[in-house]
Amino acid sequence: MTPAPETLLDLHRRMLRIRLFEEEAGRLSEAGRIPGALHLYVGEEAVAAGVAAHLGPGDQVTSTHRGHGHLVAVGGDFRRMFAELFGRATGYCRGKGGSMHIADMDLGMLGANGIVGGGPPIAVGAAFSNKYRKTQNVTACFFGDGASNEGSFHEAANMAGLYRLPLIFVCENNGFGEFTRQDRHQAIRDIADRAAGYGFPGVVVDGMDVIAVYEAAGEAIARARRGEGPTLLECKTYRFYDHVGVRGMGVVYRSDDEVRAWRERDPITLLERRLAELGILDAAGAAAVRDQVQAEVREAVAFAESSPFPDPSALTEDVYAS
Amino acid sequence: MTTATAQRQLPVVMAINEALRQLMQEDPNVFLAGEDVALYGSVFGFSRGLLDEFGPERVVDTPISEAALVGLGVGAAATGLRPIIDIMFMDFMGVAMDQIVNQAAKMRYMFGGKARLPLTIHTMAGAGLNLAAQHSQSLEAWFCHVPGLKVVMASGPYEAKGLIIAAVHDDSPVIVVNNKALLGLAGHVPEEMYEIPLGQAAVVRPGTNFTIIATGRMVQESLAAAEKLLEHGIDAEVIDPRSLVPLDTATLVESVRKTHRALVVHEAVRFGGFGAEIAAQLQELAFDYLDAPVGRVGAPFSPVPFSPALEAHYVPNADRIASEVLRLLGRAG
Numbered sequence: 001m002t003p004a005p006e007t008l009l010d011l012h013r014r015m016l017r018i019r020l021f022e023e024e025a026g027r028l029s030e031a032g033r034i035p036g037a038l039h040l041y042v043g044e045e046a047v048a049a050g051v052a053a054h055l056g057p058g059d060q061v062t063s064t065h066r067g068h069g070h071l072v073a074v075g076g077d078f079r080r081m082f083a084e085l086f087g088r089a090t091g092y093c094r095g096k097g098g099s100m101h102i103a104d105m106d107l108g109m110l111g112a113n114g115i116v117g118g119g120p121p122i123a124v125g126a127a128f129s130n131k132y133r134k135t136q137n138v139t140a141c142f143f144g145d146g147a148s149n150e151g152s153f154h155e156a157a158n159m160a161g162l163y164r165l166p167l168i169f170v171c172e173n174n175g176f177g178e179f180t181r182q183d184r185h186q187a188i189r190d191i192a193d194r195a196a197g198y199g200f201p202g203v204v205v206d207g208m209d210v211i212a213v214y215e216a217a218g219e220a221i222a223r224a225r226r227g228e229g230p231t232l233l234e235c236k237t238y239r240f241y242d243h244v245g246v247r248g249m250g251v252v253y254r255s256d257d258e259v260r261a262w263r264e265r266d267p268i269t270l271l272e273r274r275l276a277e278l279g280i281l282d283a284a285g286a287a288a289v290r291d292q293v294q295a296e297v298r299e300a301v302a303f304a305e306s307s308p309f310p311d312p313s314a315l316t317e318d319v320y321a322s
Numbered sequence: 323m324t325t326a327t328a329q330r331q332l333p334v335v336m337a338i339n340e341a342l343r344q345l346m347q348e349d350p351n352v353f354l355a356g357e358d359v360a361l362y363g364s365v366f367g368f369s370r371g372l373l374d375e376f377g378p379e380r381v382v383d384t385p386i387s388e389a390a391l392v393g394l395g396v397g398a399a400a401t402g403l404r405p406i407i408d409i410m411f412m413d414f415m416g417v418a419m420d421q422i423v424n425q426a427a428k429m430r431y432m433f434g435g436k437a438r439l440p441l442t443i444h445t446m447a448g449a450g451l452n453l454a455a456q457h458s459q460s461l462e463a464w465f466c467h468v469p470g471l472k473v474v475m476a477s478g479p480y481e482a483k484g485l486i487i488a489a490v491h492d493d494s495p496v497i498v499v500n501n502k503a504l505l506g507l508a509g510h511v512p513e514e515m516y517e518i519p520l521g522q523a524a525v526v527r528p529g530t531n532f533t534i535i536a537t538g539r540m541v542q543e544s545l546a547a548a549e550k551l552l553e554h555g556i557d558a559e560v561i562d563p564r565s566l567v568p569l570d571t572a573t574l575v576e577s578v579r580k581t582h583r584a585l586v587v588h589e590a591v592r593f594g595g596f597g598a599e600i601a602a603q604l605q606e607l608a609f610d611y612l613d614a615p616v617g618r619v620g621a622p623f624s625p626v627p628f629s630p631a632l633e634a635h636y637v638p639n640a641d642r643i644a645s646e647v648l649r650l651l652g653r654a655g
Contacts, residue, residue, distance in 0.1 A: 101432040101433070105433065110400055111429065111432070113425075118425055121394065122393045125395060125400070126397035126400065128398050132379060132403060133403070152393070152421075155387035159385060159387060317435065318430055318434065318435035319431055319470055320470070321438050321439070321492075322493075
């Protein structure tokens with residue numbers, strides 16, 4: 001069953017927002033205008049969008065190195081995001097976190113994480129807290145195929161299954177742990193198989209098909225809200241750019257042909273084709289949304305670049321709560 | 323005259339138990355999670371009876387999964403609860419180091435002050451019970467080096483209760499270290515809730531001509547050493563910092579200005595230990611008042627041995643402390 005037109009448009013918009021934010025961040029990084037390392041989410045937009053469309057106030061997300069997409073998907077503010085990437089005082093983390101630690105506690109986004117596998121135990125804590133406080137809230141824990149080999153993931157999965165926590169583990173299997181292909185870092189093909197070891201369902205979904213992700217995530221999240229415990233949702237996806245930075249083609253660990261083949265299945269193109277078939281949004285309509293978001297991106301970059309850097313006196317602030 | 327209540331004696335294990343009970347009675351957001359803390363009441367016995375009183379939602383037995391256990395505390399603290407996470411033996415903190423050092427300690431700072439992390443991690447350190455190298459360590463220096471973590475060490479029942487209450491009330495991550503060899507040590511513990519303010523040292527024995535700064539179990543040994551030193555005409559002042567981070571440097575400096583000599587004593591390995599930090603600070607802040615280099619007593623640079631014959635030499639004791647004081651004074655020990 002196809003989701004309602006407004007849902008499809010919402011998914012489209014969430015994905016476009018991620019894509020255009022990320023493409024701009026990539027350009028800025030290449031041009032040397034933003035410092036540090038950038039782990040782009042481009043190609044994986046369907047996962048964050050399809051899951052986040054089911055989340056609301058009081059729900060939480062734990063994230064990964066590739067965290068911009070998750071924050072945009074739950075409603076992150078472009079201005080404060082770009083300002084953070086630029087290391088400015090107006091950024092989400094006042095310039096203390098940067099790309100790899102960007103967070104918005106008000107949106108329940110508990111941080112991109114510089115540690116592979118750092119998120120799952122924290123997601124267990126957030127989900128425990130939801131259950132303890134008897135809310136109907138859920139926690140979505142995003143992690144990658146690489147993180148699924150970390151002990152922290154297994155400990156978290158065991159605990160979440162044991163306590164039947166309102167948690168959804170979302171594996172963004174983009175085929176590579178950093179630069180190492182999945183078949184060179186784990187013996188299994190479907191990471192969803194691991195859920196069986198912890199007593200909850202594992203589901204494999206096409207991570208380039210946002211409708212498929214949306215529907216599977218919807219079931220898993222509804223299950224969690226009903227108190228029936230976690231689900232492991234494995235989304236088979238692909239990152240169009242490099243592990244870090246923007247190159248993406250002609251690198252030793254994968255072929256240009258492979259990247260091109262996956263780009264044929266660009267999740268945004270796939271959805272736009274569907275929207276056109278359904279008569280919900282034509283090419284001109286899609287272009288209009290794109291222009292609107294692009295304008296927002298430009299405005300946010302201007303805001304960020306004209307924002308002040310943090311004062312050196314802020315260096316040791318907020319080490320402890322006062 | 324003190325009242326009957328004021329004279330009430332409790333062993334450390336019961337002081338911890340009473341503190342946890344009062345904290346959970348006071349605030350429904352406080353819960354205790356750890357390995358064997360609920361049904362069994364902890365392998366050390368400090369959480370006995372809490373499951374019956376507060377139920378399994380608030381006194382939570384967890385799998386043996388230290389990383390997920392600390393993560394449980396981080397995620398719960400970040401979303402409004404006030405968790406007390408028990409890591410059975412301090413040695414096991416290595417298994418959870420990422421969650422402690424990279425997540426708990428840094429979340430507030432990395433997020434520009436937006437996160438509040440009222441997380442307490444309670445653990446047992448110390449040698450002397452023939453538990454060998456993986457169940458006997460004193461690793462407090464590891465955590466003192468990490469900005470974002472507060473670290474406190476209890477030297478007796480009064481401190482055990484007051485420090486854990488202060489830790490749980492604090493909005494930052496605090497590591498509360500108790501010493502397993504002290505669990506049976508009884509002393510005066512007020513019945514009501516009280517805090518030992520983090521960052522406030524105690525002069526446990528005032529003295530005039532030597533300063534001994536000791537942490538954890540070494541406070542008791544240092545008090546015994548001070549008695550021995552009296553026979554040599556030395557009136558030693560014994561100071562228990564109680565909290566290592568934040569450290570009450572002022573009280574230490576004030577004492578050295580009076581006595582002109584200091585010895586730092588801890589159970590942890592001396593090399594790279596927290597005593598080096600105290601010694602360095604005293605030399606920076608009170609150099610003109612010092613008549614001798616600041617001395618240090620700690621464990622030798624080795625893992626904790628199993629054999630009682632070896633372990634007795636490993637853990638510093640009153641005799642070693644007293645003889646080191648005498649050595650610093652240029653007298654035969």
